[in-house]
Amino acid sequence: MLVALACVVAVLAQPLLASPTSLRLSKRDDQPGLQSSSALVERQVQGIEALLNRTALLSWETGAHLEALVEFHSPSLSPFSSESDWSELTPRDAAFLPPGLLSRVGQIMGNASESGGPQLMQDGSAADPASVGPFVVLANFTLDNDGSELVQGVGRGEIEAAVQRQVDVLLQGTPKTADGAISHRTEDVELWSDFVYMVPPFFAYLGALTQNRTLLQAAYDQCRLYREHLRVSSGDEAGLWRHIDNRFEGGGDMRDDGLWATGNGWAAQGMLRVLASFANQDDDDLQNAFESQARDLGDWVKEIVERTWEMPRRSGLLYNYLNDTSSFADASGSAILASATYRLAYVAREFDGLSSSAPSSSSLSAAERMYRTLITSDGRHLSNPQGVLRPVVDPMSFDLQLDNVRADGSGSVSPEGEAFVLLLESARRDYLANGGDVPDVSADSGADRAGAASSLVGVLAAVAVLLFA
Ligand SMILES: *[C@@H]1O[C@H](CO)[C@@H](O)[C@H](O)[C@H]1NC(C)=O
Numbered sequence: 001m002l003v004a005l006a007c008v009v010a011v012l013a014q015p016l017l018a019s020p021t022s023l024r025l026s027k028r029d030d031q032p033g034l035q036s037s038s039a040l041v042e043r044q045v046q047g048i049e050a051l052l053n054r055t056a057l058l059s060w061e062t063g064a065h066l067e068a069l070v071e072f073h074s075p076s077l078s079p080f081s082s083e084s085d086w087s088e089l090t091p092r093d094a095a096f097l098p099p100g101l102l103s104r105v106g107q108i109m110g111n112a113s114e115s116g117g118p119q120l121m122q123d124g125s126a127a128d129p130a131s132v133g134p135f136v137v138l139a140n141f142t143l144d145n146d147g148s149e150l151v152q153g154v155g156r157g158e159i160e161a162a163v164q165r166q167v168d169v170l171l172q173g174t175p176k177t178a179d180g181a182i183s184h185r186t187e188d189v190e191l192w193s194d195f196v197y198m199v200p201p202f203f204a205y206l207g208a209l210t211q212n213r214t215l216l217q218a219a220y221d222q223c224r225l226y227r228e229h230l231r232v233s234s235g236d237e238a239g240l241w242r243h244i245d246n247r248f249e250g251g252g253d254m255r256d257d258g259l260w261a262t263g264n265g266w267a268a269q270g271m272l273r274v275l276a277s278f279a280n281q282d283d284d285d286l287q288n289a290f291e292s293q294a295r296d297l298g299d300w301v302k303e304i305v306e307r308t309w310e311m312p313r314r315s316g317l318l319y320n321y322l323n324d325t326s327s328f329a330d331a332s333g334s335a336i337l338a339s340a341t342y343r344l345a346y347v348a349r350e351f352d353g354l355s356s357s358a359p360s361s362s363s364l365s366a367a368e369r370m371y372r373t374l375i376t377s378d379g380r381h382l383s384n385p386q387g388v389l390r391p392v393v394d395p396m397s398f399d400l401q402l403d404n405v406r407a408d409g410s411g412s413v414s415p416e417g418e419a420f421v422l423l424l425e426s427a428r429r430d431y432l433a434n435g436g437d438v439p440d441v442s443a444d445s446g447a448d449r450a451g452a453a454s455s456l457v458g459v460l461a462a463v464a465v466l467l468f469a
């Protein structure tokens, strides 16, 4: 199917290349899909996408799903693209959209225009629905004329109004802390690390595409404020983020001081998207104006990444709460944190002035080891061909392991975990395609070799018992 898509894209691209205004050769420099460096195989990608189609239904799951599709299939449309064209979209770019994106955005818009509510998808979270915002905006910019091809009866005017309602309810209609951090929830003031993936990338993406300084600044300010509230400031864990803070006027009952692995991943990956939107936008004035903010974001992500890989592991995986060995091993948080490490390595190479944010070689090695632990040929953590990731945290209750996960896909699945695998594959691919080195971890790929060695010893022992009994 990827080959077919590539052919369609190539055919569509021909007449575009002939026209003098559309010589966008850079569109072909970002390599989509799997590459020779990938351990993941095509059948697993199909499996993961089928699972996402079936299970990614809630707002943040949809946001993670669509981001994974863009980064994996359409890297030239992501702010991580090797060129700045992603921020100058036209209907010609419709040819590069990932399969399935328009139909999902069409459903979202159909529902949003029916409900008429302020959020793009109805949710008790103030933040999660904003995670689909970038893809509504992406679809909007690539539609022809009045935009009516997206969903019957919903034209461009209504799409734009729905996006504006989502911006307005966040900036003006959601409870805030006294210092201006927007609550993750609609009913009271709660700061969840998850927010940083849901809202700032939306503000930054829309801000870059519409040259809106207010939105770009809001993206940065929310990252800064959330970090001030959630970052551990001293001790061995300094630099990692707690999950949920409620210690201020108007704070609700929900609090989680634990260093949730997935939450640190949401924060790191969200800040990376904001950083790329600042550093890689087409408008030079805005790019210059946000240079120091981009540098801050690089430092803040590096802090999370470096501390993460100093934390303990069990059979190669990070713990659900990073420093708590009584919690369980979690492949989902492990995947997004490995992804963030490769993305950080990529942006530190790609953008001038960010080289000091490059992860250390030991962090990069740890991320590579994690990639190989997750995508082993025996399918222990990612089944083949179904692409089921396990063991994983329950997306609906962040301190429990998800029950009834089955390798064949007939049980429960973590939609966000599935999306994280594609984000990891994409981040690693882009880093390698742009001259990054993959650390050689073959001599020490810990758990796998130890596991293989001990089963070999077991077989030899059994043979010896049979021979000499
Ligand atoms: C997922 O759904 C989209 C939209 O319906 C479709 O284009 C795509 O082929 C589906 N992917 C898989 C692997 O089923």
Ligand SMILES: *[C@@H]1O[C@H](CO)[C@@H](O)[C@H](O)[C@H]1NC(C)=O
Pocket: 057, 107, 108, 110, 111, 121
């Ligand atoms: C939105 O609408 C579709 C049908 O167009 C429906 O199947 C779906 O459940 C609705 N809700 C969400 C959250 O997408």
Ligand SMILES: *[C@@H]1O[C@H](CO)[C@@H](O)[C@H](O)[C@H]1NC(C)=O
Pocket: 136, 137, 138, 140, 141, 159, 160, 163, 164, 210
């Ligand atoms: C929607 O697309 C139009 C046409 O490209 C553009 O002018 C407008 O700024 C876009 N609005 C949003 C919210 O994406």
Ligand SMILES: *[C@@H]1O[C@H](CO)[C@@H](O)[C@H](O)[C@H]1NC(C)=O
Pocket: 167, 168, 212, 213, 214, 215
């Ligand atoms: C930028 O976005 C904000 C928030 O939606 C809006 O109030 C403002 O008018 C926009 N500025 C410009 C110049 O469009």
Ligand SMILES: *[C@@H]1O[C@H](CO)[C@@H](O)[C@H](O)[C@H]1NC(C)=O
Pocket: 232, 234, 235, 236, 237, 238, 259, 323, 324, 325
């Ligand atoms: C994890 O780190 C936090 C923040 O430093 C600390 O409060 C907590 O006691 C640590 N937990 C364990 C199990 O060490």
